[in-house]
Amino acid sequence: MFTAFDKVFTPENILYLAKGALISLLIAAVSLVLGLILGILGSTAKRSKYRIFRIIGNVYVEVIRGTPMLLQILLLFSVVPSLYTALTGDILRINTYVIGAIAMSINSGAYSTELIRSGINGVDKGQWEACETLGLSHWQTMKMVVLPQAFKIIIPPVISEFITLIKDSSLISCIGAVELLKGAQVIGAKYFDVMSPYCVAAIFYLIMTLSVSYLGRYIERKLAASD
Template sequence: MFVAIDQVFTLENILYLAKGALLSVAIAALSLLIGLVLGILGASGRRSKHKVPRAIAFVYVTIIRGTPLLLQILIIFSVIPSIYTAFTGNVLRINPIVIGMIALSINSGAYQTELLRSGINGVDKGQWEACETLGLSNWKTMKLVILPQAFKRVVPPLISEFITLIKDSSLISCIGAVELLKGAQVIGAEYYDVMSPYMLAAIFYLIMTCIVSCIGNKVEKRLAVSD
């Protein structure tokens, strides 16, 4: 099964996979941040008094959460460039890493929309009434009072979302992005032994998720103390 384990477990291969692991973390971190922006917009839309932004946010969340992430990656990778070529006659080539980051951001944004919406709904109604009494606009109320309290409530689930994104970044290997999993596949093809590099990749994923989980636990404890 592990026919070339002694050849795979070399410093050169470990460093090669470490580079892929760092790329996976970077993709997940950037996707989380972009998704946070989309989540704020989506949550604002879901809570809007106007039908149009509320409908747009609802459709966005429903479609993204109701379809597989892998399918979303493949659509951005193949369908969108095909549509562009059909209309312009030019070939659209996008870096697979960029495509993966776009797909992960859009997907994460839909989930963060619901996280933030629940966090906002959890803020005491008296806070809204106090801001209204002070004459603050809805935007200032949200920016200065509601969102800071909502973020405090959703930090733990956001850390869980970050862990999910680190693992889900492996899906972009299917479009040729050389992150951690793709790096393991490259090494496996070179030595005709896929189990050894896969096991090494699994160790990297476990290390990354455990580190983030430990950081998340410490942050959660600090937030609990501040309460």
């Protein structure tokens, strides 16, 4: 099973996998931030008094949450360039890392929409009434009062979402992006031993996810102490 472990476990290969792990972490972080932005927009749309915005928000959440992320990545990778070529006659080439980050951001945005919406709903209604009494607009109320409290409520699920994104970053290997999993596959093919690099990759994934989990618990304790 580990026929080439001594050849795989070298400083050069470990550094190569560490770079892949860093790429996975960066893509997950970018996707989380962009996903939270989309989540704010999505939750605002779902809470809008205008029916058309509520429909758009609901369709976005249901379609994205109801289809696999892998399918979404493949659609962006193959279908979008094909449509562009069919419409314009030009060839569209998009960096695979950009495609992966966009697809993961869109996917994360759908889940963040529900997280933020539940966080907003968790803010005491008295806060809204107090802001209305002070003459604050809806946007001012959201920006200065509601959203800060809502994000405090949803810190634990956001940390869980970040951990999920770190693991799901492995899906972009299917379109040729060299992140941690793809790096392990490259090394495995080189030495005809996939088990050894896969185990090393698993250790890197555990280090990243456990570190984020610990950081999340640390932030929760700090927020609890500030109450």
